[in-house]
Amino acid sequence: MSLRIFIPCDAGAVAVGADEVALALEQAAAKRGADIEIVRTGSRGLYWLEPMIEVATPKGRLAFGPVTMADAASVLEAMNSDGAHPLRLGIADEIPWLKRQTRLTFARCGVIDPRSVEDYRAHDGYKGLERALTLGSEAILAEVTASGLRGRGGAGFPTGIKWKTVAQTSADRKYIVCNADEGDSGTFADRMIMEGDPLVVIEGMTIAGITVGASKGYIYIRSEYPHAIVAMNAAIAAAKRAGYLGAGVGGSAHSFDLEVRVGAGAYVCGEETSLLESLEGRRGIVRAKPPLPAHKGLFGKPTVINNVLSYAAIPFILAGGAKAYADFGMGRSRGTMPIQLAGNIKRGGLFEVAFGITLGELVDDVGGGTFTGRPVRAVQVGGPLGAYFPRELFDTPFDYEAFAARDGLIGHGGIVVFDDSVDMSKQARFAMEFCAIESCGKCTPCRIGSTRGVETIDKIRAGERVPENIAVVEDLCNTMKFGSLCALGGFTPYPVMSALKHFREDFGPAPTRLQAAE
Amino acid sequence: MMPAYEPWDAARGAEIIAEHTHLEGATLVILHALQEAFGYVPEPAVPMIASALNLSRAEVHGVFTFYHDFRHQPAGRHVLKLCRAEDCQAAGGDALAARAEAKLGIALGHTTADERVTLEPIYCLGLCATAPSAMLDGRLVGRLDEARIDALVAEAQR
Numbered sequence: 092m093s094l095r096i097f098i099p100c101d102a103g104a105v106a107v108g109a110d111e112v113a114l115a116l117e118q119a120a121a122k123r124g125a126d127i128e129i130v131r132t133g134s135r136g137l138y139w140l141e142p143m144i145e146v147a148t149p150k151g152r153l154a155f156g157p158v159t160m161a162d163a164a165s166v167l168e169a170m171n172s173d174g175a176h177p178l179r180l181g182i183a184d185e186i187p188w189l190k191r192q193t194r195l196t197f198a199r200c201g202v203i204d205p206r207s208v209e210d211y212r213a214h215d216g217y218k219g220l221e222r223a224l225t226l227g228s229e230a231i232l233a234e235v236t237a238s239g240l241r242g243r244g245g246a247g248f249p250t251g252i253k254w255k256t257v258a259q260t261s262a263d264r265k266y267i268v269c270n271a272d273e274g275d276s277g278t279f280a281d282r283m284i285m286e287g288d289p290l291v292v293i294e295g296m297t298i299a300g301i302t303v304g305a306s307k308g309y310i311y312i313r314s315e316y317p318h319a320i321v322a323m324n325a326a327i328a329a330a331k332r333a334g335y336l337g338a339g340v341g342g343s344a345h346s347f348d349l350e351v352r353v354g355a356g357a358y359v360c361g362e363e364t365s366l367l368e369s370l371e372g373r374r375g376i377v378r379a380k381p382p383l384p385a386h387k388g389l390f391g392k393p394t395v396i397n398n399v400l401s402y403a404a405i406p407f408i409l410a411g412g413a414k415a416y417a418d419f420g421m422g423r424s425r426g427t428m429p430i431q432l433a434g435n436i437k438r439g440g441l442f443e444v445a446f447g448i449t450l451g452e453l454v455d456d457v458g459g460g461t462f463t464g465r466p467v468r469a470v471q472v473g474g475p476l477g478a479y480f481p482r483e484l485f486d487t488p489f490d491y492e493a494f495a496a497r498d499g500l501i502g503h504g505g506i507v508v509f510d511d512s513v514d515m516s517k518q519a520r521f522a523m524e525f526c527a528i529e530s531c532g533k534c535t536p537c538r539i540g541s542t543r544g545v546e547t548i549d550k551i552r553a554g555e556r557v558p559e560n561i562a563v564v565e566d567l568c569n570t571m572k573f574g575s576l577c578a579l580g581g582f583t584p585y586p587v588m589s590a591l592k593h594f595r596e597d598f599g600p601a602p603t604r605l606q607a608a609e
Numbered sequence: 610m611m612p613a614y615e616p617w618d619a620a621r622g623a624e625i626i627a628e629h630t631h632l633e634g635a636t637l638v639i640l641h642a643l644q645e646a647f648g649y650v651p652e653p654a655v656p657m658i659a660s661a662l663n664l665s666r667a668e669v670h671g672v673f674t675f676y677h678d679f680r681h682q683p684a685g686r687h688v689l690k691l692c693r694a695e696d697c698q699a700a701g702g703d704a705l706a707a708r709a710e711a712k713l714g715i716a717l718g719h720t721t722a723d724e725r726v727t728l729e730p731i732y733c734l735g736l737c738a739t740a741p742s743a744m745l746d747g748r749l750v751g752r753l754d755e756a757r758i759d760a761l762v763a764e765a766q767r
Contacts, residue, residue, distance in 0.1 A: 103736045106751030138738035276694030279735040314641075314678055315734050317747060355637055355676030358732060372636030372662075374675035390633065432738065434699035439738030462700075471695055505737070509699045521695065525732070531675075 133287015136441030239425025275474025295402030451485030473502025537580025554600025
């Protein structure tokens with residue numbers, strides 16, 4: 092009997108040798124005359140165990156990891172005989188780190204062949220679209236609104252309201268745009284879902300198109316994600332062949348088409364109006380709002396622009412009903428959030444869980460602390476524009492409002508862990524430097540403020556008039572926060588101010604703390 | 610694998626441009642396509658794009674220069690990109706970047722004198738749970754340590 096072996100083709104797994112392992116397994120199988128079938132899947136998101144490979148057994152999929160080329164032959168032997176192996180992890184679904192999660196959006200990621208519409212359908216795919224087609228626009232809007240889904244890109248704007256605005260705006264053309272410009276350091280959920288379950292994004296966008304009356308959609312993917320671009324294009328082609336894109340979507344009267352567009356290395360294009368400019372073929376310069384993209388978006392037409400994860404949450408909401416989604420979460424943060432644990436962390440990866448879990452549980456319990464074994468000193472939540480939180484704030488629940496109340500943000504759900512060797516004034520400087528590099532230049536607080544910020548923090552680090560210069564940085568942050576056009580200049584103060592507030596001892600001449608720690 | 614680029618040729622450039630002019634907002638798509646073919650966007654292509662898309666030369670120049678990806682001249686034979694974002698910093702990326710700079714004798718953003726290697730910063734490859742990471746000519750490498758970065762630099766220098 093042929094062995095069915097699942098190996099991730101996720102970029103994160105490939106970067107640590109998944110392709111080589113696949114090759115080595117094929118060679119090992121050929122050598123011993125074993126009949127194997129290799130299926131390339133996405134990643135389950137347990138990155139410290141990547142490359143994690145699985146074999147189908149009557150009891151479920153048995154996992155091994157992290158597998159290297161040198162392990163291939165012995166792992167194949169163990170798979171064949173159901174024998175012991177030092178890398179044997181047990182049945183994948185039973186691994187506690189995975190079992191503890193609530194995978195609504197990522198249910199299929201790492202499980203199915205991302206290019207196969209049949210595989211997708213066999214795992215509840217397109218059930219959301221099927222139900223949406225029977226519901227009609229108004230009922231879909233009611234479901235999306237009732238689910239409480241908020242934009243997963245970071246701003247947390249209610250998706251139902253956004254869609255309703257576009258639905259109610261009349262125009263000869265409307266667009267559905269997917270923001271896949273996942274530039275935040277420490278985030279990779281968009282990449283993972285595009286590589287591991289791209290059809291769920293396509294299904295979500297198709298439902299959006301039907302709801303608001305748009306027949307064309309664009310997925311704007313950053314150029315730093317070559318694997319996701321290939322995976323998304325392959326999935327679009329597969330969906331077209333299966334009649335799920337193009338004229339008469341899923342046998343209905345609706346038509347909907349999708350096209351992938353590739354970014355060109357500009358972080359600011361993750362900001363929605365800048366992204367629209369870029370899609371139109373221009374410099375990624377931020378637009379002033381209003382008009383909102385929902386009224387005047389791409390090419391001046393009403394446009395739904397949402398993050399990858401927002402669209403990916405939609406099929407479950409439609410298939411399972413709004414309540415099934417809204418039952419998870421806390422306060423005004425409903426449903427689940429695919430949280431990304433990264434940086435100096437022992438068990439990093441994708442952890443999808445209902446809102447409400449605390450930062451401490453995520454970092455210490457789920458993540459297991461740092462991989463260097465040193466104490467956790469700071470965590471940055473929400474990308475380069477997110478605040479640095481010290482251990483004292485680890486009781487903060489993962490919730491939009493709870494983070495905002497502590498001068499932070501959950502952003503796109505990335506958590507980057509730093510150990511006690513971190514120099515927080517250096518991180519604050521980097522935040523300003525990054526803003527200066529990536530600023531689109533349209534508004535003065537962001538364009539000039541970030542450069543002055545770098546210079547002033549340099550003075551502080553050199554011990555030059557420290558209290559006065561700290562006051563300058565604080566003033567600068569205030570101007571940037573309230574005077575910038577978009578979140579790049581407006582949120583850069585979060586990492587800077589939080590570093591100043593919680594780690595003031597790092598701002599001054601010669602990092603004495605570091606020397607003491609050595 | 611070293612990518613093989615064609616030498617600049619105006620007729621070939623015009624052909625590439627013509628393949629994409631029917632698209633909505635085609636400028637970035639065309640710039641990408643030209644760079645894929647020639648390894649950079651040759652200056653003479655800018656007025657050609659402008660005339661094909663009925664834009665001013667200044668508009669196309671503005672787009673070309675706004676984005677970090679587009680090259681004004683060919684890169685070295687190999688391009689080694691090191692992630693310099695926070696996540697890779699937290700995982701020890703600063704020291705590895707300094708090590709690569711020292712080995713190659715150039716700073717990030719530069720090309721070695723023999724035009725073999727271009728060393729560039731990149732801000733996040735999305736491999737944050739297997740950090741620090743790098744990309745050598747399109748190949749991703751995660752969990753970098755001193756041995757791996759040395760091997761990558763040596764490979765790029767070959």
